[in-house]
Amino acid sequence: MERLAIAAILIVAAIVVASLAQRRRAASPSAVARSELPPAVDLAAVGMPQGPALVVFTEETCRTCSAALAVVRGPAGAGLPVAEVPFGAERELHRQHGIDTVPTTVVTDIDGRVVDGWVGSVDLSGLAAALAQVVRRPGPPEG
CATH class of the missing domain: 1.20.5 (Single alpha-helices involved in coiled-coils or other helix-helix interfaces)
Incomplete structure (x- = not known):
């Protein structure tokens, strides 16, 4: 017994x-397809100057959000400006951009168009490919 x-x-x-x-x-959650991302981000509304940027839509208690921010603010982010858009303080921006899951991380071009992004964890190989599209390296001097 x-x-x-x-x-x-x-x-x-x-x-x-x-x-x-x-x-x-x-x-x-793991990274998901681009179809769930906003087509563009109003860079001025999220406090970013015109130009390529990384935008992370977050929420205060989200641990995955902290990890996503650490990735894009570190060397993997290639020194691009990073905007954090916390849900508690910026609910309207989340709504305007159709964000219903955090973290949502996007890479934008100079006009704020979303080049690529992830809902959940940031895919590092995808991040590198997206950054290569928006970061323009100066060419050799013309002479």
Whole structure:
């Protein structure tokens, strides 16, 4: 009888652990397709000057948002200006741009058009490709 009780407790514990692990995976979405991104961002409205930029729509309690910001503010962001648009302070900007999931990270060109972006985790290879499209390196001097 004692072994049966111990087995039952172990089964219940395994179910609880599996349930928690599944919730954690669901709370940390992976990168998704471009179709869920806004077509453009009003750079002036998010406090950015005209030019290529990285814009991250966030929410205060979102851990994935902090990770996305760390990625784009670090060397992976290629020194581009970064705007954080927190939901609590900028609900209207989230609504205007159709943002319903955070983090939503976008790379914009000089006119604010979205070149690429991610809902959830930032895809580093995709980020590098998007940055290559918007960052213009000076060519050799003409002579």
